[in-house]
Amino acid sequence: MLTIIRGATVFAPAPLGVKEVLLAGGKVIAIEDSITLDTNVDVEVVNAQGNYLFPGLVDSLVHISGGGGEAGFASRTPEMNVADAFSAGITTVVGALGTDDISRTHADLVAKAKGLKQEGLNAFVHTGSYHVPIKTLSQSISHDIMFIEECIGVGEVAIADHRGRxxxxxxxxxxxxxxxxxxxxxxxxxTVSVHVGSGVGHLSLLLEVAKTSELPLDQFYPTHINRNSDLLLAGIEFAKRGGTIDFTASTTDYDLANGExxxxxxxxxxxxxxVPVDKLTMSSDGHASLPIYDNRNQLVGFEVGDEQALFQSLRQAIIEFKVPVEIAIRSVTQNPAHILGLPKGHVAKGSDADLILVDMATFELTDVWCLGKRVMKEGQVxxxxxxxxA
Incomplete structure (x- = not known):
């Protein structure tokens, strides 16, 4: 099946204006002002006037096989369903373990990623977890990254957090x-994905590694940098020195009322x-546990991360905080893809056909293509x- 998407205002993520986009074989074949095909092959024509066309969202932190447990065994969060991603415009996920690498295993994490790929989603994982020394699926970090196709890095390694090692x-x-x-x-x-807690050390460990070794700051990818204002200021310094920082879209009313x-x-x-535009990203932390701690690190509440939060944060950045569209969209597409080394997050001739349509008037997500297959149509997954x- 050939597909022509007509009349959309394309951000690739650079603004290209109103274009027609041709999809075939899971790829973007052409982006032109006008596309005419002389063929007997079936062609699906999508009228996308009044819509933005963006790259599919790249979610750099999702607990695809479930996570958590800080409130006991009953609080182990459920695994992600592929529809959770598609309904949020997410076409690429990176799965990780967090606090629990005992009842949650790397074997299950990799199996879940392979299953999501079978269901049509781009899925990758990190080896490791909060804990150090790093636990892996095979012999070592090196073996996991080199020989497990889906494994692209290490994470989440925890710093500045009472739950880490x-x-x-x-x-x-x-x-x-x-x-x-x-x-x-x-x-x-x-890449080493780093969970940053609310401890006073902030990002100092990562800065010291860069200072005392030959490793660049962008070998690390710290997340949850919007946890509080002091950590955000440390993150700004980190980014201005060359690192990339990530903001977590899933949050709680309690945390927002208490400094997040x-x-x-x-x-x-x-x-x-x-801060340079290319050093800023957002992720959902979907299906993570969101334990709520008071100032004595006592558990006072518990919620679960939601993939929908990523698109809603993109929407909020553009509508409420007036971030230009081409900059906001980079934070959830091109930028996370770059720091993770993934060939995703952009729309160009020859790129994977991971695309979303967003209504320009309401900024509601309407359609999603992943690897050229339409997985959401007119708001229905x-x-x-x-x-x-179904």
């Missing part, structure tokens, strides 16, 4: 060095402070996964 500078250096070398040998990025910033607000603030009864 309090890694040292030396330990973090060795983790990042091994991930970087394995990435070079397997043509991957070997919405991801969209943090994005707008960093842009105002002169068409692909709900293997066990869907």
């Amino acid at each position: 309090q890694p040292t500078i030396e330990e973090l250096t060795k983790i990042a060095a091994e991930a970087r070398t394995a990435g070079l040998l397997s043509k991957k990025r070997g 910033l919405a991801a969209a607000e943090a994005l707008a603030y960093c842009l105002e402070k002169g 068409l692909n709900r996964g293997f066990f869907s009864k």
